[in-house]
Amino acid sequence: MSQLKLPPITDDPRFLDMSYEEQGAVEEERRNLDSLPVEERKIAIDYWNEVKSDFRFNEYLRGCLNCGVCTSACPAAKFYDFGPREMIQYMMRDEADKIYEFVNKKVWACVQCYTCSMRCPFNNEIAGLIMVLREYAVKMGLKSAKEILAPYRRILYVVMTTGNQVTPNMIQPETFPDWGPQAVEEATNMDLYRKAVPVDLLQRSDIGWHASLQTAVELMTIMIESGVLDSIKNVDQDLYDMIMDIYDERSQQLREIKEKYEKGELNEDELPDSWLDL
Amino acid sequence: MMSQEEKKIEEQIKDSLPYADQVDWEEVYQRVIYRYSTPHGVQHIKEELERLEDRGELIVHHIKPHNQPVEYQTINGQPKKIPTTRLWHHKSCGQCGHIPGYPTSVFWIMNKLETDYVDEPHQTSCTGWNYHASGASNPVALAGVFARNFWRSYEIDYYPLIHCGTSFGHYKEIRNMLVLHKEIREKLRPIMRKLDMDIVVPEEIVHYSEWMFVKSKEAARERKYDLSSVKAAVHTPCHVYKLVPDDTIYDPSVFQGRRPAAPTGTVINMGAKIVDYSTWWDCCGFGFRHILTEREFTRSFALFKKVIPAVEEGHADVFVTSDTGCVTTLDKSQWAGKAHGLNYNLPVLSDAQFVAMAMGADPYMIGQIHWHATNVEGFLRGIGVPVNEYKEKFNQYLQDLKEGKAESKYLYKPHRKIDYYLTLPDRVQWLKGGK
Ligand code: SF4
Ligand code: SF4
Numbered sequence: 001m002s003q004l005k006l007p008p009i010t011d012d013p014r015f016l017d018m019s020y021e022e023q024g025a026v027e028e029e030r031r032n033l034d035s036l037p038v039e040e041r042k043i044a045i046d047y048w049n050e051v052k053s054d055f056r057f058n059e060y061l062r063g064c065l066n067c068g069v070c071t072s073a074c075p076a077a078k079f080y081d082f083g084p085r086e087m088i089q090y091m092m093r094d095e096a097d098k099i100y101e102f103v104n105k106k107v108w109a110c111v112q113c114y115t116c117s118m119r120c121p122f123n124n125e126i127a128g129l130i131m132v133l134r135e136y137a138v139k140m141g142l143k144s145a146k147e148i149l150a151p152y153r154r155i156l157y158v159v160m161t162t163g164n165q166v167t168p169n170m171i172q173p174e175t176f177p178d179w180g181p182q183a184v185e186e187a188t189n190m191d192l193y194r195k196a197v198p199v200d201l202l203q204r205s206d207i208g209w210h211a212s213l214q215t216a217v218e219l220m221t222i223m224i225e226s227g228v229l230d231s232i233k234n235v236d237q238d239l240y241d242m243i244m245d246i247y248d249e250r251s252q253q254l255r256e257i258k259e260k261y262e263k264g265e266l267n268e269d270e271l272p273d274s275w276l277d278l
Numbered sequence: 279m280m281s282q283e284e285k286k287i288e289e290q291i292k293d294s295l296p297y298a299d300q301v302d303w304e305e306v307y308q309r310v311i312y313r314y315s316t317p318h319g320v321q322h323i324k325e326e327l328e329r330l331e332d333r334g335e336l337i338v339h340h341i342k343p344h345n346q347p348v349e350y351q352t353i354n355g356q357p358k359k360i361p362t363t364r365l366w367h368h369k370s371c372g373q374c375g376h377i378p379g380y381p382t383s384v385f386w387i388m389n390k391l392e393t394d395y396v397d398e399p400h401q402t403s404c405t406g407w408n409y410h411a412s413g414a415s416n417p418v419a420l421a422g423v424f425a426r427n428f429w430r431s432y433e434i435d436y437y438p439l440i441h442c443g444t445s446f447g448h449y450k451e452i453r454n455m456l457v458l459h460k461e462i463r464e465k466l467r468p469i470m471r472k473l474d475m476d477i478v479v480p481e482e483i484v485h486y487s488e489w490m491f492v493k494s495k496e497a498a499r500e501r502k503y504d505l506s507s508v509k510a511a512v513h514t515p516c517h518v519y520k521l522v523p524d525d526t527i528y529d530p531s532v533f534q535g536r537r538p539a540a541p542t543g544t545v546i547n548m549g550a551k552i553v554d555y556s557t558w559w560d561c562c563g564f565g566f567r568h569i570l571t572e573r574e575f576t577r578s579f580a581l582f583k584k585v586i587p588a589v590e591e592g593h594a595d596v597f598v599t600s601d602t603g604c605v606t607t608l609d610k611s612q613w614a615g616k617a618h619g620l621n622y623n624l625p626v627l628s629d630a631q632f633v634a635m636a637m638g639a640d641p642y643m644i645g646q647i648h649w650h651a652t653n654v655e656g657f658l659r660g661i662g663v664p665v666n667e668y669k670e671k672f673n674q675y676l677q678d679l680k681e682g683k684a685e686s687k688y689l690y691k692p693h694r695k696i697d698y699y700l701t702l703p704d705r706v707q708w709l710k711g712g713k
Contacts (some may be wrong), residue, residue: 004705010477021419023290031531055459055461055462056417056455064344065371065457073560073563075560075561075563075579076378076565076575078579078583079575079578079579080575098685108567111561111563111564111565111566111568112410112566113516113517113520113561113574114447114516114517114521115518115520115559115560115561116517117520118520118523131409131410131413133413134412134413135413135415135416135615137413138412138413138414148412148413151569152411152412152567152570155408155412155570156408156412157412157597159405159407159408160401161404162400162402163402163403163423164371164374164375164402164403165371165372165375165403165405165408166371166372166375166376166407166408167375167503168376169377169423170375171376171618174612177611178573178577178610178614179610179612179613179651180610180613180614180651182635182648182649182651183331183610183651186648186649192676192679192680193649193676194378196643196672196675196676196679196686197378197382197678198382198643198644198686198687198688199378199381199382199385199397199685199688199689199690200564200688200692201369201374201397201398201399202374202381202382203686207373207375208369208370208371208374208375208403209369209399209401210401210698211399211401211402212400212697212698212699212700213399213698213699213700214400214700215399215401215402215700215701216402218329218426218473219402219423220427221469221472222419222423222426222469222471222473223415223419225422225468225469226416226418226419226422226465226466226469227416227418227419228414228415228416228419230483231414231416232414235414236379237312240594243565245484248712251448257699257700258700261595261696261700262433266696268694268695268696269695271324271695271696271699273355273695274698275698
């Protein structure tokens with residue numbers, strides 16, 4: 001890197017950029033990467049370029065007054081070292097390294113309430129930009145995405161294979177003790193309580209409502225064809241393999257049942273009560 | 279034939295804008311209004327939706343006279359049609375999973391008000407909870423889930439009513455994206471073809487709480503208990519009015535039209551008193567990922583920023599809200615506060631449960647209040663519901679179910695076994711009383 005003559009460092013806070021340790025004018029390439037270890041610089045740049053080329057990026061980022069209205073209303077900012085203004089500023093200044101650092105930790109603090117988006121005088125779709133960052137973190141298999149998704153595995157599995165996000169029986173006394181004694185009581189007698197819900201679709205404990213086999217296969221087809229499973233593969237290969245196996249099995253079952261039905265050979269009574277038990 | 283004058287205008291346009299015939303004016307128009315229209319406006323999206331329908335680029339599921347729609351206004355004064363009957367339930371995974379009394383109350387009210395509806399196993403969740411929590415999805419997938427669900431309601435001509443606040447907000451956003459971005463439609467179309475479907479977009483995206491508000495005066499006429507002494511704090515769910523803000527109904531009777539009509543208006547129409555608190559606009563703390571894997575945030579936020587202000591400032595007897603995550607968060611976050619001497623036990627109910635039980639619905643069979651962590655029983659006793667009698671009856675029912683002495687009771691006819699496997703064209707006919 002060529003040696004530049006830099007102006008003396010100012011101690012006037014109006015000229016300080018608080019996001020950098022080193023103050024004063026620094027050439028752009030260095031400034032935009034200088035806080036990262038060398039081996040991460042390429043990933044950071046690739047990541048940032050991917051984000052910027054997404055069709056939503058320009059639509060969602062329109063400008064910034066640096067007013068902080070977004071952060072002042074942000075629930076996550078009240079509890080975490082996180083704020084949307086900071087993120088928008090990095091984006092406005094094209095700071096690949098800062099964005100990369102932000103994604104590796106802070107971006108997951110946001111609770112997606114969209115308060116910032118509604119308040120921003122520039123109409124930035126801030127919460128949407130956060131989603132774009134998260135999406136690409138998963139798609140590119142960044143470390144933070146892997147860490148964040150590890151405890152979330154079972155839920156991803158349920159969503160990808162049934163289209164329901166949560167199941168009644170995930171509320172177990174040891175995992176949700178903070179929900180109080182009532183939740184424990186439901187958990188220990190779950191099947192019975194579910195049977196007493198007066199809608200047949202809601203009577204199982206392993207799924208929110210009982211979707212049809214065809215619906216589950218259609219959903220999995222959408223997830224596979226649109227590339228969601230490819231993203232999951234980058235963060236969790238085992239989960240990917242498991243979901244793909246299930247897809248093969250279930251689409252086979254569906255094909256057989258459909259064929260029989262079309263030929264008029266299907267005897268409904270012979271079907272198991274639920275395909276979920278197959 | 280062009281008149282002399284028109285020709286002259288044409289020439290003048292050519293003179294002043296030499297590139298006029300090379301410009302895609304529609305695109306310019308879209309860009310200009312998207313950027314400079316009323317903040318968060320949706321009028322141009324609705325106009326574009328019509329154009330796309332004319333060009334055959336997508337199918338619009340229209341609200342028809344048999345849906346008996348009524349018209350309300352959004353915050354910028356744009357009309358929004360709310361269908362009131364012949365509805366297709368787009369259920370919520372979190373409601374069905376953890377607050378089953380929420381959807382059952384909606385069904386029960388619909389039965390009472392003689393509303394025609396279909397609830398079927400051919401629906402998935404919007405997958406928005408997963409998306410906002412993990413980022414493990416993408417625009418085409420989200421649009422695919424949207425179009426697949428709405429195809430199912432379109433093919434049987436029952437209008438979709440969205441139960442979950444997140445699904446509602448999220449679908450509004452997906453609708454905008456599908457309408458404004460050709461590349462998403464082009465990527466989605468082959469996937470839909472593979473499923474023997476096409477891209478369907480409903481004319482309006484409607485939340486059940488909007489329906490509930492529209493029907494609340496009618497519901498109030500069937501009210502069984504007097505609510506005039508009830509002080510209710512309302513939490514309006516973020517995803518209902520902060521996501522695509524110009525597509526939620528407002529009404530002059532609710533804070534002079536300065537806060538969303540639902541669910542506050544519903545509570546007012548049922549005869550309860552609304553109490554205000556300074557953080558009414560704040561999030562509940564749900565956080566999608568947080569409620570599952572980072573609950574120390576959720577609990578603290580719900581308690582300090584919502585429950586405590588509602589009780590200390592508003593002296594609320596009950597917290598009413600209209601979304602899956604908010605009911606769960608506000609209800610389940612209070613118990614742990616006891617460890618710190620914060621003994622709050624403010625009952626939390628969805629607007630649907632609140633209305634149904636005021637209309638005399640069984641708090642256990644229909645309201646399913648035993649799934650709640652807060653003191654809902656105490657609240658019901660306060661308005662005169664004979665809770666103990668209901669409880670005894672329900673416990674007996676549970677016992678009988680366990681011993682095989684009772685059959686499950688249903689709010690509508692259970693589905694055939696085949697409906698759990700295939701999506702058959704005769705399903706509605708059968709459900710509506712055929713063989
Ligand atoms: S959406 Fe995220 S960044 Fe925006 S206010 Fe809510 S928590 Fe903060
Ligand atoms: S509210 Fe908008 S303009 Fe103000 S700091 Fe946040 S992003 Fe920038």
